Amino acid sequence: MSELFRNIEARTRLAGTNKLEILLFSLGVDARTGRRETFGLNVFKVREVLKAPPVTAAPDMPGVVEGMVSMRGILVPVIHLGRYTGIHPETPPDVMIITEYNGHTQGFLVEAVDTILRLDWGSMRVPPDMLSGHMTGLVTAVTELADGRLVMMLDVEKILAETAPPQDETVFQSIRPVSEAHGIVYFADDSAVARQQIARTLDAMQVRYRSAINGLKAWDDLQRLADHAELLGEPVENHVRVILTDIEMPEMDGYMLTRRVKSDPRFRKVPVLMHSSLSSSSNERLGLAVGVDAYVPKFEPHRLAETIAGLLAEAA
Numbered sequence: 001m002s003e004l005f006r007n008i009e010a011r012t013r014l015a016g017t018n019k020l021e022i023l024l025f026s027l028g029v030d031a032r033t034g035r036r037e038t039f040g041l042n043v044f045k046v047r048e049v050l051k052a053p054p055v056t057a058a059p060d061m062p063g064v065v066e067g068m069v070s071m072r073g074i075l076v077p078v079i080h081l082g083r084y085t086g087i088h089p090e091t092p093p094d095v096m097i098i099t100e101y102n103g104h105t106q107g108f109l110v111e112a113v114d115t116i117l118r119l120d121w122g123s124m125r126v127p128p129d130m131l132s133g134h135m136t137g138l139v140t141a142v143t144e145l146a147d148g149r150l151v152m153m154l155d156v157e158k159i160l161a162e163t164a165p166p167q168d169e170t171v172f173q174s175i176r177p178v179s180e181a182h183g184i185v186y187f188a189d190d191s192a193v194a195r196q197q198i199a200r201t202l203d204a205m206q207v208r209y210r211s212a213i214n215g216l217k218a219w220d221d222l223q224r225l226a227d228h229a230e231l232l233g234e235p236v237e238n239h240v241r242v243i244l245t246d247i248e249m250p251e252m253d254g255y256m257l258t259r260r261v262k263s264d265p266r267f268r269k270v271p272v273l274m275h276s277s278l279s280s281s282s283n284e285r286l287g288l289a290v291g292v293d294a295y296v297p298k299f300e301p302h303r304l305a306e307t308i309a310g311l312l313a314e315a316a
Contacts, residue, residue: 039152
């Protein structure tokens with residue numbers, strides 16, 4: 001399966017087209033429903049898929065952390081994804097998906113992988129608000145396959161946030177307020193964990209904000225804000241000072257949102273900051289290619305605060 005991830009340049013060209021490729025996989029039969037559900041991960045975040053090597057357990061680990069393995073000299077934590085979601089297969093999972101988020105590498109144990117599927121973000125739907133149970137907030141998008149199966153995209157950022165050591169609260173306490181008081185920072189992100197951290201960062205900066213759960217909802221809302229500014233006879237930058245966007249979002253991704261913002265002359269003075277766990281240099285270059293003014297990896301509150309403060313100062 002490793003050869004499926006070699007043609008990075010071909011997949012990189014998907015950026016800005018509102019398309020993505022996802023790796024389909026299963027976790028086993030869900031005892032609650034008797035069904036084997038299908039899940040998905042963005043291929044951009046997958047380094048390789050392999051038969052799971054022996055995992056070394058360590059004392060005092062979270063229950064869903066199986067242990068660690070050595071991958072080419074690098075110690076990689078291994079998460080039992082079925083155990084995390086409450087799906088316990090009859091046989092131990094023997095496939096490991098190696099992923100990279102924000103420059104950190106981790107392995108996910110799964111029952112089996114299926115195939116790689118190319119989709120349009122427009123076919124990825126936001127899950128219903130009434131989604132209940134322990135999966136609430138874990139599924140960020142859902143799409144339907146030709147055979148009728150529903151594929152659920154998992155919020156890996158939520159999984160990693162809940163299995164990693166708690167973040168040092170002094171990180172937010174040491175963020176300095178900014179003097180800029182006019183307008184808002186508008187941010188779009190489909191991850192509840194990411195939205196919460198962005199909000200905490202902006203609260204510490206004493207900056208007002210508004211948010212959306214994907215690029216399409218953000219674009220519709222930004223259009224309304226621009227129309228309202230026009231009605232008042234004011235430039236839109238009096239109301240929106242900075243736009244912050246994730247890359248991976250259902251219905252419209254961050255690349256397409258940036259393209260639309262940059263093609264609307266009303267937003268010509270509003271900087272766009274891309275904020276993503278796709279932290280490779282190629283993704284940063286792609287962001288710059290579609291017109292973003294800055295790029296910050298996720299879950300670095302100080303760096304995010306400093307970048308936003310700089311953009312606000314320039315706008316002022």
